[in-house]
Amino acid sequence: MKIGVRVMPRKEVLDSQGRAVERTLRAHGKNLSHCRVGKYIELEIDEKDRQKALAKATEMCEFALHNPLIETYELEVL
């Protein structure tokens, strides 16, 4: 089963990549009010059961895929 993990910087944390993208786009006349930049991780897990696959993906996220101090994550089945 394919699981998508969206890892985004917490709102309270300075998202320097987001600021850079914002500034670059604005400097070139593209109008946007806000931008945040995070990671997207696609995991292919040998598990047909949806709940078990999500549980395994959660375990991987908690173990190594995000930094809880500065990031949050969301899972979706792809």
Place this chain on the structure above:
Amino acid sequence: MKIGVRVMPRKEVLDSQGRAVERTLRAHGKNLSHCRVGKYIELEIDEKDRQKALAKATEMCEFALHNPLIETYELEVL
């Protein structure tokens, strides 16, 4: 309107981050068959019309948010 952009490495391209994550997780006993790592960009665009907002987001993607040689992108309305 909030638009999500998922930028992923092309299948033909070596995804070194993905390989690193795969190896690390396997080395710690987590079973996964494949992993790809890309970027996720949330754009907040001052535009209420869905089609117009998507058109603006596409313009930004083509202009600066992805490298067409090595990446593909997908948009979603959030």
